[in-house]
Amino acid sequence: MTRWRTLLLVARRDFVERVKSRAFQISTALTVVLVLAAIIVPQFFSGTTTEWRVAVVDADASQVALTIELLQSSDDVIRTRARSAPDRASAIEMLASGDVDVVAIGGEGVVTSDGTSRTLATLASAALTAIDLTDRAERLGLSPAQVAELLAIDQAPITSIDGSEEDDDSGGMESLALFTTILLFVSIVTYGQWILVGVIEEKSNRVVEVVVGTVPPRLLLTGKVLGIGLLGLIQLIVIGIVAFVALRATGVADLPETTGPAVIATAFWFLLGFAFYATAYAAAGSLVSRQEEAQNAAFPLTMIMMSAYFIATFSISGDNPIIKIASLLPPFAPMTMPLRIALGRAEAWEVAVSSTLMILGVWLLIRVAARIYRGGILRAGGKIRLNEAWRSSEG
């Protein structure tokens, strides 16, 4: 019980002291602002939001508008507004004066002007055809359910030359996957650095001597990882919620189907990845005595993370053998596997193998790192070699 209490006290201190620090508050606020900006600002500049205005004669205006929206598959945000015109002549007049972009006349066809986009004309025509088809089906005596089934044909898929199917959703999925990977990379590096700096701080100002006189080094290490990890997770969740709300509110992009699993996968892989790298960072930090040496100590870890990140980002367009292998192996999995999951490319068995290896990896690394940490943390002066720290601590 005492150990649990001690563990929680250490975790709590690291958590609370960081929350209270101005650096943390500013960086959190800044990140939220940046995420919001990244979502909202492009809308002002790209001008992708288009409005199509349609005058409808002899047909249901709202049905025409709805059908056009269903048929259009552009990534751009397009709103279709249709209104009924009393007769053909007044509709043409509206088109001529520029009040609408196109005129759709039931039983006749589509009338365009010079300014009408080809896409809109095609879509309006297709919408009329679809409505006509529905009417005919009903006249032939098909029940509404049968009509629905008749219309529920998928558009024939388009396949590119390299054999991959062009998915309408792929743009959204790729951005989501990339966002996930960047988020994981940045957060694991950031919070890992907090651990690194925290460990070196305790060592360089010698407070560790007082603390370790009471708290066993392994508890100090675990508490620190726990406290900072929890804080990191909360910060991530806050940023995630802000991003989600902003995406919903602006309607910038429909979230792809894989969003739900991707969010859960991200949280899961963050925890595993953080636990893995945080303990490694702590061990690295215990080997040096001054903040100036922090980046040297962490260099090998940063290299591994960077390579995992690059493997991930270079594999967005398609799976390759490198990412398939990397996503199974502990140091690389936290950044490569979530990408494959978000892109819907990971097989269930791969996820299972990868997470099992990762959990084993974390378990093993905590033992190794704790021993190095214990050996390193109390040795003052200069850089300590890994094997020295290992040998001076009896596990």
Add this chain to the structure above:
Amino acid sequence: MLEVLELSKTYGHIAALRGVSLRVERGQLLGFLGPNGAGKTTTMRSVFGLVAPDSGQVRWGGNEITEEARLRFGYMPEERGLYPRMRNLDQVAYFGMLHGMSRHNAESEAARWLSEFGLADRAKDRLEELSHGNQQRLQLAAALVHSPDLLVLDEPFAGLDPLGVAAMGEILATQANAGTAVIFSSHQLDLVEDLCDDVVIINEGSVALAGAVRQLRAAAPHRHLQLEVRDAPTDWIDTLRGAAVIARDGDRVRLDVSEGVELSTLLEAAQEAGDVVEFSYEPPSLNEVFLAAVGQ
């Protein structure tokens, strides 16, 4: 009772400790002396498990020291260290809680120690905003907040001004009187002599002398004679036998006198040489005992 038994530790080729033994009873204030590099810090760190000895044992109350037992210890290491950005009250209370106190208890005790040290109005400041002397006080508060049974202080007087030294001495004496076992290292031997009944002197990793200060001084084979003789010929002192000059300043002279030399002979010789203004005969000071013990 703290017992250090036959402790040995080697770093590479350097033997830091060669069978060091000492004991501190509850209520005892033990001065731990020795030149730099003698092994004082290594011995003290081993009490907290910060050094794994090659052989020997550290015991508390007759048992090997456990994590639980350490919760009742207080430690002030040679190189002071606390969290620079933590608020002072929070910091002291944190160490109280690490030693098993409840939050409420730790906070009220921390507040009590802060006001004891005149830092009540700095409770919400950060450690880094305090002066060096006040940081030292906070360090001591962090070691005392849980009312430890054993207090280990490595060079507690280093870097303190005379007022701080006096206050620190008083706190150590109070702690010992309240039943705490207190051991501290120091180079300020006059201070140790005033403060402690008992000392342990170590040199090159082993105990050179240990015992009550008075007995150590009394047991020294030499006595010191402080003499002031006016209007004496400059070389009168050289005619004395069995006495060697330690220091000389004008008419004042300090002599090292071997056992068996009759005082009366010395006094007569001095009176023949001139007017004797001062003639005091005493055992060597702790400082002199120390220097003899460490072979200087």
